[in-house]
Amino acid sequence: MTDATELLRQVHPSWIQDSRPTSQAFRPTPKDAGLLSTDDGDQIAPQPSFLHYTTIRQLESVGVLGVTVLEFKTEELVVTSDATEHAPHHVSVDYNNHGRKAIEAKSKRLRNIACERGWRYLHSESVAADANAPAEGLILPDHFSQ
Amino acid sequence: VASEAFLTPRLTGGRFEHQEIPLEFLADLAVLERLLKELAKARFLSANPTRRRSPRGFMRDVSLRLTSIEDGSTIPVIALSAASAIGFLFGADQQYLEESRDAVVAAIRAAETGGTVTDYIPARLLGYFEVFGRSLKEDEAVEFMSGGQPVRFTQETRKRLLAATEDATFTQPVTIVCAIPGADQEKETFQLLLDSDHRIGSSDFATFRDEIMKAFAGYEAGQKVRVRAIGRYDKEGKLQSFDEISSLNLIGPLDVLLRLQELGSLNDGWYEGEGKAPPMKGLTWLSNVFDVVYGDELRPPHLYPTFEGGIRAEWSLGTNDVSCEIDILKRTAEWHELNVENNAEYEKDLNLGTADDWIWMKDRLAKLGGLGSQE
Numbered sequence: 001m002t003d004a005t006e007l008l009r010q011v012h013p014s015w016i017q018d019s020r021p022t023s024q025a026f027r028p029t030p031k032d033a034g035l036l037s038t039d040d041g042d043q044i045a046p047q048p049s050f051l052h053y054t055t056i057r058q059l060e061s062v063g064v065l066g067v068t069v070l071e072f073k074t075e076e077l078v079v080t081s082d083a084t085e086h087a088p089h090h091v092s093v094d095y096n097n098h099g100r101k102a103i104e105a106k107s108k109r110l111r112n113i114a115c116e117r118g119w120r121y122l123h124s125e126s127v128a129a130d131a132n133a134p135a136e137g138l139i140l141p142d143h144f145s146q
Numbered sequence: 147v148a149s150e151a152f153l154t155p156r157l158t159g160g161r162f163e164h165q166e167i168p169l170e171f172l173a174d175l176a177v178l179e180r181l182l183k184e185l186a187k188a189r190f191l192s193a194n195p196t197r198r199r200s201p202r203g204f205m206r207d208v209s210l211r212l213t214s215i216e217d218g219s220t221i222p223v224i225a226l227s228a229a230s231a232i233g234f235l236f237g238a239d240q241q242y243l244e245e246s247r248d249a250v251v252a253a254i255r256a257a258e259t260g261g262t263v264t265d266y267i268p269a270r271l272l273g274y275f276e277v278f279g280r281s282l283k284e285d286e287a288v289e290f291m292s293g294g295q296p297v298r299f300t301q302e303t304r305k306r307l308l309a310a311t312e313d314a315t316f317t318q319p320v321t322i323v324c325a326i327p328g329a330d331q332e333k334e335t336f337q338l339l340l341d342s343d344h345r346i347g348s349s350d351f352a353t354f355r356d357e358i359m360k361a362f363a364g365y366e367a368g369q370k371v372r373v374r375a376i377g378r379y380d381k382e383g384k385l386q387s388f389d390e391i392s393s394l395n396l397i398g399p400l401d402v403l404l405r406l407q408e409l410g411s412l413n414d415g416w417y418e419g420e421g422k423a424p425p426m427k428g429l430t431w432l433s434n435v436f437d438v439v440y441g442d443e444l445r446p447p448h449l450y451p452t453f454e455g456g457i458r459a460e461w462s463l464g465t466n467d468v469s470c471e472i473d474i475l476k477r478t479a480e481w482h483e484l485n486v487e488n489n490a491e492y493e494k495d496l497n498l499g500t501a502d503d504w505i506w507m508k509d510r511l512a513k514l515g516g517l518g519s520q521e
Contacts, residue, residue, distance in 0.1 A: 012417055014409065014451050018399040022450040022460060023469070029453040031420050059418050101482070105491055108467045108484045 001081055003070035006041035007091050008049045008120060010061040021065065021115065027095065027107035034096035040081060041066060043089040046121035054123075057086075063122035065114035075106045152210065153224040153247060156296075159286035160430070162220040170281050172212070175222070178250075179210040181274035185249060186242035188268055208239045251290045255297045257306040264310055272311040279304040280318060280376075285430055309381050317389055320377035323370050323397060323404060326361040336362070338373065346387055354394040361396060370397045372404070400446040406433045409451050422455030428474025432457060439504045445516045463514045470507070472498060481507070483514070 015022045028036045039049040046064040053061050069079050078094040095103055161168050187200045213225045226240060253266035263272065279288070279299060288299040301318065308316035327345075328337035334351035336358050351358060361371045372395050375388040397404065412423045440446075447459035452471060461468040465487045472479040477499035483492040496503040511517075 014412060014416065017405065017448045017450065020448050020460075020462075022448070022458060023467070024450060024452065024458065029417065029421070031418070031453070060416075101491070101493060104469070104482050104493075105484050105489070108469070109486065112467070112486060 001040055001042055001069060001079075001091070003068065003073065005069045006066035006120070007038035007069060007072065007079070007093070008041050008044070008046055008064045008066055009036070009038050009114070010050065010053045010059070011063055011065060013060055013062045016062050021111060023104075023107040023111040025065065025107075026067070026110040026114070027103050034094060036077075036093040036095060037087075038067075038091045038093060039087075039089045040083075040091050041120075049089070050121050050123065061123070064120045066117055066120040067110050067114050071110065071113050075110065077106070151213075151223045152226040152243070153290075154216070154221050155224075155299075156289040157220040157222070157286070158289060160283040160434075162286060165215075165220050167215065167220060167222060168281075174278050174281055175210075175212065175224070177274055177277040181271065181278060182210070182243055182246045182250065184271055184274070185246035185267060186239070188271065189245055189249070190238070190242055205239055205243075208243065248292075251292045251297050253307065254290065254299045254303055255292060257303040258298060262310075263307055267307075269311055272307055275304050275307045275311075276317060285427070305383065315378055315380055315386070317376050317378050319374070320385065321372060321374050321403075322377070322385070323372055325365055325368075325370055326358055327365050329358050329362040331359075338371075340385070344385075346385065348388055348391065350388070350391040350394075354391070357394050357396055364396075371395060372397050372401070398446070400448060402436045402440070402446050402449065403433055405449045406436075406457070409449065409457065412451055416451070417453055421451075421453045424451055424455050424457060425475060428455075429457075431477065432472065432474050435498070435504070439501070439508075441508065443517055444508060444511050445518060461511065461514075461516055463511070463516050466514050468511070468514060468516075470496070479503075481510075 009025060011021050011025045015025050026036065028034050039052075041049075044052070046066070050061055050064050053059050072079050072093050076098070078097075080092050080094065081090075082092050083090050095106075098106065157167060157171070161171075183205045186205055190200045190204065191197060208226060208228050210224050211227045212222050214223045215221065216223060226243060228239075249266040253263045255261070256263045256266060279301065282288070282299075282301050282304070284301055286300070289296045290299065291297070305316060322338075322340065325339045326336055327339045329351070330336070331351075335347060335349050336351055338346045338348060340346065357371065361369050363369075372393075373388070373391055374393045375391040377385050378387045378389050380386050406429050409424055410426055410429050412421075414423045415421060416423060445461060445463070447461050447470075450458045450460070452458050455474075457472045457474055459470045459472065465485050467484045467486055469482045470479050471482075477497065479496040479498050481492075481494040481496055485491075496507065498504060498507075
């Protein structure tokens with residue numbers, strides 16, 4: 001893994017609207033102990049990374065975005081390869097040395113970098129589902145009409 | 147001449163939370179009076195089988211009046227009022243009205259508990275529930291007391307009451323997202339496609355001509371519309387027709403109400419087996435306040451769920467990345483701006499339970515270039 005290595009990040013289907021991902025995709029959730037999970041793009045290509053995540057681990061993803069090791073380092077984030085048997089290409093990005101406000105700004109910048117680079121892999125059915133929304137015949141409870 | 151309190155229903159949920167009764171609900175109460183009087187006549191005839199009609203003047207001189215709203219709650223105090231004291235002294239009106247009131251509450255309880263509502267109200271009079279309760283929202287209820295126990299009248303109990311009517315259809319305000327695959331300008335009719343095999347025709351063409359024609363032209367490209375109407379449903383709860391369409395609008399890709407409705411379908415564990423689903427109560431509040439307060443002049447935000455069960459709004463406004471992470475139960479929010487050119491940041495805690503902070507948010511978005519709908 002070098003500074004130029006792209007780290008691959010899965011994006012949850014609810015974290016994309018009208019093709020735009022939320023910056024939450026680039027900050028750890030409370031369950032992550034401050035570590036953002038990514039895959040080493042030198043070890044695995046975006047599509048296999050997506051398939052491993054969605055079929056082996058059976059988790060939901062709409063596609064894969066990429067940020068390089070150097071781009072994470074520029075945000076003063078520590079990148080560590082911590083592969084395991086179940087996640088053989090896993091790389092953690094450590095946010096623990098930063099407060100909530102700093103993480104907010106970092107995640108926005110990283111999301112913008114990733115979006116500028118473009119989707120490394122975008123699952124076509126997910127894209128179709130997003131493009132077709134709103135679904136026909138969706139009846140809203142009346143409280144949504146007020 | 148007014149009696150003591152005749153009826154003191156407690157109104158709960160939604161519009162009633164702030165100790166106010168919307169004027170439109172008074173129409174519901176007016177229909178309740180008509181139901182009670184008709185039921186009183188029916189009960190009189192039932193108790194006097196030799197009579198073919200109720201006595202002359204029966205129920206003529208009595209009426210129900212809204213006399214006050216109890217302090218510290220949303221309880222309208224409804225009194226029985228007579229044109230003169232004679233009405234109370236010699237008439238049987240009061241007794242029959244009280245029996246009718248108790249029968250209505252008993253019927254509602256039967257609907258709530260799976261009992262037989264026609265044991266208390268004849269099927270031909272259940273049609274009054276067509277109007278009484280129609281304006282209730284899904285999270286609202288009218289609570290009556292019976293034997294010290296609350297009896298809740300909701301849209302669900304109303305549907306059960308109407309299911310026992312001879313006609314067995316009911317109407318209810320509805321908001322629906324659909325497409326318009328067909329329109330006939332000459333006949334001034336159009337078709338609404340709810341799903342692949344559910345189409346509804348309408349002749350409310352002239353009022354919404356422009357929107358209908360745009361939606362028709364954009365049908366192949368997936369253009370949808372939001373229709374707000376009084377919907378007529380069959381006994382199974384399937385929408386059959388629209389009695390009256392109040393609005394028909396083209397839907398853009400960032401439609402806030404639709405997006406929040408979509409996010410309401412998330413379940414706990416939605417994110418990698420964890421992640422709290424946004425609570426429906428909070429989504430309802432946010433939908434209502436966005437719809438009423440936010441305004442069409444501002445760009446709609448992108449909306450996403452948060453891991454903690456909140457909603458995050460994001461705007462990309464020129465060089466500013468703006469976010470507002472909302473705790474939809476506490477009605478608080480964290481506002482954050484990042485200028486991506488110079489990395490300047492601004493943050494603020496908001497109390498979105500107050501109008502002041504919504505006004506602040508709107509002003510701020512306008513200053514940052516958020517004017518102009520994307521839809």
